[in-house]
Amino acid sequence: MFTLSNQGDVNASTYNYVAYCFAPVVGYSSMGSYVGNGSSDGVFVYTGMRPRFILIRSTGVENWIMIDTARDAYNIVKNQIIAxxxxAEADFSSFPIDILSNGFKLRNSGGRVNGSSTTYIYAAFAESPFNYSRAR
Structure with missing residues (x-):
C-alpha cells in the first residue's frame, strides 16, 4: 500500500497514473537500497543470486541506469542504458560494476551509482531464477 499526496504532479483528477510495485522473491529478484561510499573500491550489494538485470537510481537527481549481462557477459560490466x-546504449567506463554470484560490486567513485553518502535504490533480477531451489 502507498499513499499519494494531493499535488497535481502525482494525483491530479484529469490524468492517469501507473505505479510499478515490486517485491523481492528469493532466488528470483532482489530490491532494496544502499548507501554509496564514493570510493573506487565501491559498495558490495548482496542480492542472494547472480543478477541478469539491474536497475539503479539515486534518491536524488541522477538518471535510472540499466545494466545487464547480455551487453557485457564478463566483468567489468561497463555497457549501460539510461532508462x-x-x-542509446553506451560504454560508461567511468561507472564500471562487477556482477557476482551473489550480488554486485561497484567499481567506481562516481555519483551515478556510488556517490559518497548518497542513497540509491535498486531492483535486480536473477540470471538463473530458482535454479537451485530445494524441492521436498
Missing amino acids: NGSD
Missing part, C-alpha cells in the same frame, strides 16, 4: 533518457 529515462534518449541516449
